[in-house]
Amino acid sequence: MVLNRNQIFSTLFNNFLSEKNEVVAVILSDDQGLMLAGEKRKELDMEIIAVLTSIINPILQRIRNEFAFQKFGSASFDTNKYRLLFISIDEFTTLSLVLDTMASIDKIAPYGYFLAEKSAQILEATDEDMIQVSIPNFEHEAEESERLKNQIYQLRLDHGGKYRFKFIIIGDHEVGKTSLIKQFVEKKFSHDYRATIGINITTHSIQLFGNEIIFSLWDIGAQEYFRRFRRTYYNGSKAAFIVFSLTDEKSFKNVKTWFDELMDFLPTKDIPIIIVGNKMDLEDQRVVSYQEGVKLAGSLGMKRISYIETSALTGANVEDAFSLIAFNYIQKIRENEEIRLQEELLKELDLILEKKKPLILVFITESAFWSPGLQIMCETMGMGRCVYSEDKKEWRIYEFSNGLIVRSHLPANMKVADANGILCIFDARGKAHAEPRWREIIIRIMEEVEENTVILVGIHVSSDINWSQLLEELDVSDYLEKKMVSVLFFKIGFEYELEIYDQLKVMLSTINSLIF
Numbered sequence: 001m002v003l004n005r006n007q008i009f010s011t012l013f014n015n016f017l018s019e020k021n022e023v024v025a026v027i028l029s030d031d032q033g034l035m036l037a038g039e040k041r042k043e044l045d046m047e048i049i050a051v052l053t054s055i056i057n058p059i060l061q062r063i064r065n066e067f068a069f070q071k072f073g074s075a076s077f078d079t080n081k082y083r084l085l086f087i088s089i090d091e092f093t094t095l096s097l098v099l100d101t102m103a104s105i106d107k108i109a110p111y112g113y114f115l116a117e118k119s120a121q122i123l124e125a126t127d128e129d130m131i132q133v134s135i136p137n138f139e140h141e142a143e144e145s146e147r148l149k150n151q152i153y154q155l156r157l158d159h160g161g162k163y164r165f166k167f168i169i170i171g172d173h174e175v176g177k178t179s180l181i182k183q184f185v186e187k188k189f190s191h192d193y194r195a196t197i198g199i200n201i202t203t204h205s206i207q208l209f210g211n212e213i214i215f216s217l218w219d220i221g222a223q224e225y226f227r228r229f230r231r232t233y234y235n236g237s238k239a240a241f242i243v244f245s246l247t248d249e250k251s252f253k254n255v256k257t258w259f260d261e262l263m264d265f266l267p268t269k270d271i272p273i274i275i276v277g278n279k280m281d282l283e284d285q286r287v288v289s290y291q292e293g294v295k296l297a298g299s300l301g302m303k304r305i306s307y308i309e310t311s312a313l314t315g316a317n318v319e320d321a322f323s324l325i326a327f328n329y330i331q332k333i334r335e336n337e338e339i340r341l342q343e344e345l346l347k348e349l350d351l352i353l354e355k356k357k358p359l360i361l362v363f364i365t366e367s368a369f370w371s372p373g374l375q376i377m378c379e380t381m382g383m384g385r386c387v388y389s390e391d392k393k394e395w396r397i398y399e400f401s402n403g404l405i406v407r408s409h410l411p412a413n414m415k416v417a418d419a420n421g422i423l424c425i426f427d428a429r430g431k432a433h434a435e436p437r438w439r440e441i442i443i444r445i446m447e448e449v450e451e452n453t454v455i456l457v458g459i460h461v462s463s464d465i466n467w468s469q470l471l472e473e474l475d476v477s478d479y480l481e482k483k484m485v486s487v488l489f490f491k492i493g494f495e496y497e498l499e500i501y502d503q504l505k506v507m508l509s510t511i512n513s514l515i516f
Contacts, residue, residue, distance in 0.1 A: 017040075117198055165238050
């Protein structure tokens with residue numbers, strides 16, 4: 001397919017104008033003032049911009065020469081009607097942004113460099129290259145980060161959703177940051193090096209747990225000139241790569257500098273970080289050993305920091321690096337969510353124990369070695385005092401100083417008459433139907449407990465289970481009419497721990513509402 005640069009420029013610039021109301025025109029011109037591409041709002045006279053561009057180009061050229069700029073540089077000027085921002089893409093090409101008189105150059109400049117990088121990509125692209133032309137919103141990244149945390153929590157409950165993660169890729173220039181992204185997204189490698197102008201943003205998606213996970217990859221320019229914009233680019237980051245070259249000792253030593261900048265610029269310090277030693281294919285030029293990389297990662301003192309070596313040229317470990325950062329981020333969200341849920345459980349327990357002591361909770365499972373409800377409750381409360389434990393763990397009882405008593409039984413020897421809340425779990429994975437004895441166990445529990453007892457029945461299921469049919473096979477509605485108890489059925493899937501946290505909170509809330 002033949003690359004249509006004019007169409008791509010038109011789409012990119014119009015997208016930019018749609019997102020940035022304070023920008024009234026975008027012009028790409030050469031060193032003679034000839035317009036290569038441009039878009040404007042209807043009210044603007046393009047001839048005025050062409051004249052301004054031809055006048056300003058010699059000034060920019062002089063600035064580049066005097067300060068040894070060969071590729072990067074910018075200038076801004078005010079006229080009676082407009083503010084003008086000029087960004088040098090290379091020694092021959094300039095991007096010009098025409099702003100209204102009230103626009104902030106400082107706010108627009110980070111977007112201007114993003115647009116300049118995309119323009120450079122379009123100018124150099126081949127027919128096979130992929131150019132993404134969506135426009136980011138730097139200001140809303142922090143808000144987006146908080147919203148996405150809630151979405152990740154839902155990964156354990158819902159399927160078929162879309163979830164977007166922002167990763168930043170930082171490190172010295174020429175270490176292969178852009179090449180790693182290109183290999184991950186396009187499975188390609190380019191031998192032609194060009195420094196990133198400010199920032200490049202690429203999106204790529206994978207499937208995870210039946211959901212579409214969208215990576216938003218922010219490749220940030222390493223030049224000191226762009227440091228003033230990096231705080232803006234870092235905002236809302238949820239994970240980071242710090243890349244160095246295994247053939248360049250200076251880039252390895254500078255990892256600590258990049259790490260310090262990241263910690264300085266990010267409001268939230270606890271993000272997953274992977275130190276990436278790239279160019280492992282150049283083994284004969286290696287100056288940094290694997291052990292040195294591991295030692296460096298360990299010395300940075302972060303909980304969620306890893307080290308991996310990659311080759312953007314061959315693709316070795318590139319997929320693994322991106323999978324690892326996604327996994328680490330999801331694990332972080334899971335841990336934070338567990339802490340929050342534990343706090344909510346403790347709050348519900350306190351409300352109940354102010355009214356009633358002791359509070360007796362019973363956990364029933366068919367395996368003596370797998371009782372997730374008991375495990376979660378003990379992790380929330382601390383281990384407490386084990387007052388009784390039979391051989392093979394068929395009975396376990398824990399007493400806590402606040403008046404909580406927790407028991408774990410197998411169905412054959414369960415004791416539930418004095419329980420205030422019961423969680424019973426059955427394993428239906430790989431089964432097409434409920435086992436008849438499961439219904440018998442539920443009925444026995446209902447017959448033995450006192451009124452107003454809360455009974456939760458969790459069914460561990462496979463993804464292809466017919467849930468409605470399973471509930472019909474476990475129907476106990478006739479017995480509910482005879483006795484005033486609460487029986488709630490729930491599905492346990494892949495992320496069972498967090499699901500059981502939710503259901504324990506439901507149990508405690510229901511018990512609290514039933515205490516008179």
